[in-house]
Every structure is written in C-alpha cells, then in structure tokens.
Amino acid sequence: MPKRRFHHIGAPLPRKEDARLLTGRGRYVDDIEVPGALHACFVRSAHPHARIKRVEAESAAASPGVVAIYTGKDLAQWTTPLRMAPPIEGLRPVEMTTLPVDKVRFHGDPVACVIAENRYLAEDAAERVEVDYEPLPAVADLAQALAEGAPRVDETLPSNLVSVQKFATGDVAARAREAHRVVECVFHQNRMTHLPIETRGCIAVWDEGREHLTLHIGNQVPHPLRSQVAARLRLSESQVTVVSPDVGGGFGQKIALYREELTVCAASRQLRRPVRWREDRMENLLAASHAREDRARTRAAVTKEGRLLGLELEILEDFGAYCFYPANYLARVVAMILTGPYKVRDYAFEVKVALTNKCGNGPMRAPMAITSWVIEGTIDAIARELGLDPLEVRRLNMVESHELPYTMPTGEVIADITPRETLEAVVHAIDYASFRERQSEARKEGRYLGLGLCSVVESTTYGSKFYKAAGIPGSGHEAAWVRIEPSGAVNVSVGLGATGQGYETAFAQVVADGLGVEPSQVRVQMGNTDVAPYGMGSRGARGGTAGGTAIFLAARDANEKVLAIAAQMLGFDSAEGLHLVDGRVEREILGERVKTDITLPQIARTAYLDPTALPAGMPPGLDFSRTYDPPPMTYSNAAHACEVALDPETGALEILRYVVAEDCGTVLNPQVVEGQQHGAIAMGLSGALLEHMRYDENAQNITGSLADYLIATSTELPRFELIDLSTPSRGNPVGTKGMAEGGVMGAIGAIAGAVNDALAPFGVVAERQPLSPDYLRALLRARE
Amino acid sequence: MKPAPFRYHRPQSLAQALTLLAEENDAKLIAGGQSLAPMMNMRLAQPAALIDLNDITGLDGIAEKDGSLEVGALVRHQSLADSARVKEVCPLLAEAARTIGHYAIRSRGTLGGSLAHADPAAQLPLVAATLDAEIQAAGPRGGRRVRAREFFVSLMTTVLEPDEIVVSARFAKAQPGERYAYLQFSRRSGDFAIVAVACVVRGKTLTLGLGGVEDKPVVLEGLAAAQKPETIARQARETVQPVETPRVPALLRKELVEVLVKRAIAKCTNSN
C-alpha cells in the first residue's frame, strides 16, 4: 500500500446527510411549506404536431378554485424566448417561446397553465380547457425526419437536420484500401429518460415590495439557472434567488430551465402570490426530458492480426422537438473520445442531429454513454470476423503506459490512465482463462453463457479550454469559499448542486485536510445562490475535481492565514514548521510534532475580535474565496467484465457476475465513490436491458406510466464486484480524476458484448438495445 | 395525477353495500384498490361514488368447506401466499399468489378485487379458471354461484351484473397424488405476466391454464398426461390466439406458451 497523501481524504466516513434523510426529515422542494401558495397544472397536447387554432378556457376558468389560466400568448408578454445559437460550425440556431403560441411539437407539449387553490382543483379545471387543434403530419423517427419533403418540426429551419459536423485526420480511405479487411458495425441506442424518483417541481415566491423572486427548485446548477431565470423574466441577477434544497435525483434532468418552471415564476410575479408546481409522473415521462436514441455506424480498417489501421464513425441522433441544449453537444463528445484507450491515427467522423416530434433530449448521466459500446463492439466484431480472441485484439491495440500521454486522433490528450492494468485485473477476477471451457460445458445443458469485456476512458470535468475549443460558450471553472467564524466553526460553500453525491461529507473531508480540522467541524452550505459563490454546478462528473479542488485551494489559503496568526500568537517570526492538525496548532521540533496550546477557536477569535493582535498589515477576518479552472479534460478509466446466461427459448437474460476495476484518481470517500460506481453501472444495465421510451408510428408516446417505462429493480441487477486501482492524477493538487458516468458507459458495452458472445453459436449479433426478450427472440427465430 | 371527485360510502354490512350499489349511479366497489386507484389517479376511471367494502365482516376467511377451500373476497394476496392451510390444500393458489405484484401490493390487494377486475394477465383469475373455482356473488336478487370458466367474459369484463358483489370463491382441494406447477414469464419481478401457465396433473389427465395470452384465461382440459410434453406444448401454442400489442408481438406469446407449458409439465413430472 502506498503511503496515503491525506489524513481525512480517502476515509470511508459514513455520510453526514443520512441522519435527516433516513428519518423523513429531509427537505425536498415539495416538502417546503409556503403559506398561501397556489398550484399550477399544465394542459398538455395529445397531438404530436398540430397548429393551435384557439384555446377556450372560459368554462375552465369558472371551475372551483381557479385563479388564472395562462397560454403561450400571455407568457410571450412576460418572458423572453430561449435562443440557442452558439457560434458552432454546422449547428443551426433555434429559438423557442416559453409556452407554444402557434403550434405544438410533441405529445405532452404544454399549451396552457391552470393556477388554482390546490392541485386537485387545478387538474379538474385543466380537463375543461378546450384547445382547438389542426393536426399536422408528424415526424416519428429519424427515417421520417430525413425523408424528402418531411414535415418540418421547426419551420424556421430548412430541414429537420439541426446539426451536421464532420472531421477527418489522416487518410481513412487509404487505410481501408491497405487493410486486410474493413469491419462494419451498427449500434442502435434506445430512447430513455432520466427518471429521478423525485420528479421536477418548483415554488416561485415573488416579493412585490422588494421586487425579488425566490425560486425553490431541485436543480443541479443553481447559478446558471439563476442567470437564465433573471434574463428571461427581464430581471437583474440581484432580483432572483435560487434555492435548491435536498434533491431526489437529477441525472442530468435538473439542469436546464424548463418552460414549466419559467411559467410558474412568471405566474407568481403576475399574481403577486406564491405559485408551486409538482410535476406528476405522467408529465415526467412524457414531457420532462428524454435522452440518447442514436444510431452509430463504424468502419474499422484492420490487419489480419486485428490491428486497427483506420476508423470511421457516423452518428445520427434523434434530438426530439426542442433544443434545451446545443443539438450537437451530446453526440459530438462521443465522436471526440470514441477511440478511448486504443491507438489509431487515421480517423473520421460525421455527426448528424435531427429534430423529431418527440420530447426534447438532454444530457443523461453519461451523455456520451454509447461511446464504449461502439468502440468495444467494434473490437468484438473485429475478433469475430477474423476468428481472434477479443481479449488479444484489445491487448494488441491498447495504449501502453510508456506511450502516455497519448494524443487521440481528435487531439484529445489522455494521461495518467491505466487501461491495461484495469483490463488485466477484471480478466483475472472473472477467470477469463477458463471461461471458454465453462461456456462449452454449459451449452451441453442448453445454457448459453456469454462474457463481455468493456474498457472505458471517461471524459470528466470539462475545463474552459475544452468549451472554447468546442465552440460552446461557457466555463468549466468552479468556485468555493471557506469561512472560519469567530467561534472557530468552519463553513464552506461551493457552486455545485447536490443530488445525492454525499458532498456534505466528502467536501468536509477535503476541507479537513486542506485546513487541518476534523471533518465533523466542517459544515458544507450549498444550493442557495445568495450563499454559495457563482459556480457552474453539478454535471459531467465535475463535482469532485472542479468543486473539490476549488474547496481544497480555499482551505489551503485559510490554513496559511491561520498559521500566520498562530505564529504571531506564539511569538515566532514565521509560520514555518507550524501545522494545524484537527483544529490545534502543532510545531515541528527536530522532526517531531509537538502540540501547542493554540487552537483554531483562539485564532478565530483573534482574527475577528482582536485584530490589533494580528501580524502587522494583516486584514481582520477569516474569509477565503477561490475559483479553479481545471485542465481542458480530465480522464479516468475502468474495465468492466460481465458474464450472462441467455435462455434462447424465451430470450431471457440473467447476469451471473459483474466485475469492474476502476482508476478514478484520488478517492475523496471510498463509500461514496463505490456508491457512485454502483449507481452508474445500474443505470447502464437498466438502460441496456429494459428502458425504452417508445413512440408509435404516429409519434404518440406509448410509455406514459411506470408500467410501460421499465427500470431495473433489485431482482434484475447483480451484485457488483469492484476492484479499486486508483492512481492519483497529476492534473490537480488533490489528484482526483472525476467519475460516476463511466459506469454507465462500461455497463452498456459489457452487457452488449456478453450477450453477443452468448448469441455467437446461433450466428446472430444484437445491434440494438434494449436487449429485450422480444428482440433476442426475433434474432434467434430468424435462424431457427 | 389526482382523482376526480367522488362520493364515498363505507357500508358496515353486505346488505348495506348492496343497497348502496343499487342506489348509487355509476358507483365502483373498492377493496384493496391496487388496480382501481391507479386508474382513478390517471383519471382513466372517474366513478361518481366509491363503496368501500373493507369494513364488512365475514369476508376475509379462509376455510375448508364441503371438500373445497373457501376464500373470502377480502382475503389479501399476502395472506393467501402465507396461509399454511392454502399451501397444504390448494398449493397452486398459494404459489401463484406469492408472485402477485410486490409485497406492499400483496399486503393490500384482495381476491375478490382481482377476480372482479378480471385482468387477463392476473394470477388469481388464471388459477380460478384452471381449477374451475366457484365464484360466489351476492346481489339484490340473492346470491349465485358462477363457475370461474364462465365468470370471465373478456378484457376486464365478467358476468357480474353492476349490482352484484363477489363475496368468495371456492377452490377444489388438491387430491392425493395431484401435481401442479405455476410458471410465469414477465420482464421484471412483480410485473404482469407476458405469459403465465398453471398446470395440474390429476391421475391421467392434465389441465392447463394460460394467462396473459388472450383477453381472458384460456383453459385446456382433459389432456392426456401420458403424451409427450412437447406434443402438449405444441398443441397449446397452436390453440391460443394471442393479442398483438406494441410491446409484445403475438408470435412471442405463442413461443412463450410453448416453452412454459413444456417446462410446467416437466416440473409436474419431476415433482412428487
């Protein structure tokens, strides 16, 4: 075991958050009592695509308890539209109003908002709002979207293709000509939704006297959200406070400012009364945010030994009807990092994104989720077509440690990763060597086993330089403050938005080491934009690295000042040789640490209440702010191995073993990190096996309940076997690498590989997910 | 997802319940409410009145009567699954009940509710039809007994008149040497079955009940147990006419019928 660099960082401290959450005393947005609050309910379109001819709300307005009914025309007066027009080559600018005015674009699109005394009465009235629609032909899938003369989802665009981006380096055509073979693969990823168990919701409280809006909302990015709310209500950022309390899961769904939330804010301001909205599950499934649904195709030029010479990728994503994000943003990252740990110089990609009459897409835990499935599925196909061992093909092409840092063909640089170590670890743990024997024994009994391997190089913690290079306006920095109060109490804040990651615990550990106190002495204050510094929030596996480092730096600043004061109090010229350990100053004498009588509360008291005793020129107080902009991209890595049993008669799958070896750098809290790994793997497996947001051929959503949209329960998921192979990153002072999305990527790829291995004797290949019994039976039936 | 308004009644006797049912327009009976309440929350059902049967005494018994097992309409699924008596004299019923929904659903849902709701994929209608249970209904014209195989008409439709209430069901007790199996195929634990198979071998004859396949349970009876399982399974597959749904093609249901029947028979044969 290497010597631990830190004392508190890396300790499996049970979470500080748990006590309140376990006893029913958490405070999620719907738990917040606001006297006199009205309730909002949205009238939603049953049509996937239709002109709004008239909204007849008179009889609904007379319904008991109704205070107001607002339509798109009302909201257009009180709010500005969302314009999504970053200067990105190949991306077309689009704009949307707060509520639709002229036409609805998907089944579930909000047409009107009923405000009533309670949600029951609001729903009664919503049933009575009559909307006169003129149905339009709808675009239900990518084929329809791209067909000649297709109906246009957004009539301001020349076609449904909202983004097209191409890239090439080297000469893939030449490599294909030289190759022993060009292996082609296709991957269809299913449409999904995030499904936090807590749906969306908010409470808007307009203070007419102060002309100030307080928005209580479960959100991952409180400050960027505040900027949006203020701008779209034509208020200044001083007039809006966003308060994000305990949040019941986000997974990327709670980032954007949604139309419903802005409507509720505008309604509160208009009515001068608090208005609250609690999304119900049907709305959440139909109309919150969807994710994924893409088709990818690869062409790999290879030697007869299976060495990759060149690689081409095409991706086509179904983005839904509205762009809450730049439409290229999700699929482009896949193309940027596709090659992962594999060495290849000649690479080309084309990324196309189309609009359809479906709920709009957004980033879902691992927006680049398909990446590892595509590259590892391609490697498996190479092995299959050339009759090679898929492990050997991986070993042959994988970057070796002496070749790091390695520049991917797209220019992305991977450094401080350990793909070979993690791969060999899972190969050993799952007993790859004897698997073929087990597999052939089982086949004799009609059991079809399969083993899948999946290496993951996870892009985390996008820095500002990456955004700049990608043409996306925005920053990758994070901000933190540490304040030691006059009593010595330590408060810390950061601009992230917690949704269950245990920040209150892990960041207390970071401060504990940075400053020199016990984690129990540190209180993390988050989620209130009046309290927290302006940060970019929680997304893209950036919390630990961007947020954690900003906190660590602020804590180090605090430590420096605290020790300078201590030196003065002890009568020393400098703080050299002084340390703060668990809140007490220690002195180094001849290499030995000796406790002094000086403690943090005494120092704090001096700093605040006796400033004349401070070193000359030192300002009073103990208040430290820091921002931190991480490197352009930080990478962590992992290898997954999955063993399944397929019942070919029913198409049923059972996961027999699931092993992951991961290197995510310095681990702030191993319990929390393991929990994040479990959750990510679970989301990947759930999506690959079960989840499918479905529309019929007329673009009607047929997945409006949890009896239709299936997520994994405790009986479908296996035990997870985790192997920790973390090595610190040299990219930041704590050594973290970011994590919590790679598990999704690896799981999707590993299960797909395992299933295709089980299917191999039947001569079929699964190219779609979910890997449902229906789909697997259809594949097998064709060969029976 | 809040229900539309309704009037609420809580009768203290079966007679009161029947009177209310006769008087109220557009009333629904509620017992466990595990199927009705979700439909009401989604406003797919908007009854003008609910008549809550939970206070009526005498409807939650499990007793052996006249050589059969009588189960009251208010018996909860978890009680059926856990009852030592049910396990002993009608093990198929206990085994099927154990697979209904989830623990909290089973703790609340009732036999009477499940039979009257007549979901074609539900366990209890399937077992009732397979064993040809006798369903006792009460009504303003007195009580009547209906054979389960005649009770289910189609998707969520039974022969019950709007003013009748299921009060109990009688299941034939398993005979010495009788063998049974219950198998179901669903996407996840607790989901409604895509196909469910109940199989009973009594002497030389074999009875099959197939759930989730058509708009009501399908029963194939009087099959010769001596036949090869594959032959019976093939016959079952060819007999059924499954519904085609967006999520499950009819052909898959036919295949699952064949596989599950084959396995259910094997399970009967291998168990003693």
Place this chain on the structure above:
Amino acid sequence: MHEFELRVNGQRYSVRAEPRKLLSDVLREDCRLTGTHVGCEHGVCGACTVLVDGKPSRACLLYAVQMQGHEITTIEAVAKDGRLSPLQQALHEAHGLQCGFCTPGIVMTFEAYLKENARPTEAQVREALSGNLCRCTGYHNIVRAILKAADAQA
C-alpha cells in the same frame, strides 16, 4: 368535504378533506409529515409506502378517508428517542442511500418485512425490495444493509 380523525404514529389528527384526497397528500399537507414521498402516484415506485395496521401499503393508492379506525405508521416514527432503528443504522453504515428520496419507502417496507421474516436470504430480500424503485444505488448496498439489519435483529 369530510371531517374525520386519523391516527398516525400514535397521534390523532383532525382532517377536513375531500374523500378523493390521497393518504399521501393528507399525510404531507394536513399532518405535515413530509417524510412520506410521492414518486409516481400509480403504485409502482414504492416511495410513499407507509404501514397501515402494521402492513406496508402504498399511500398513493389509499384515500385518507378510508383510514379512519386504522393505525398509520410513517417514517417519522421509526427512529425512537433520536436513535436510528437497526435497519436505518445499517442503511447509514452500508451507504444504502444516496439522494434519499426512495429511502423512507424502503425503510417502511422492511420494518414490516423483517418482523415477518427474521432471517431472509439475499434472494428473498431482493424479491421483497423489487417493489421499491431506486435510481441512485443499484440496490447493492441496500440489500447489504437489510441483510445486516436482519443479522443485527436476530
């Protein structure tokens, strides 16, 4: 409007509500016990699970008016005198919760389950847990915690 009395966690509450008001809403709004969470309102997710006369039930599938004469137990009553129950303690120690939204439903389900099944196997725990959806944990640590709690109670 109906006026009725509810017994929750051993306390009496006078409630004035329409018969259609769901038990989950009455507990949260009228009794101000917001630990019972609403996740789907169609009986699938299990977040709103409470005990009715000791049996786990979905509060979103019950009308509060039905609960007169019955004893309801919610998450707020599980810890006694500020001490977590063995199950809660095990969930804390095994990191069996993340965002915590599904947690009260899981605790209520297994407070009841472990009384009836003192020494469940892992497979039995997974079956009983399958009625509670969790999107954060992958269930691994929840299962571990429940088995640990069963051990501690046995």
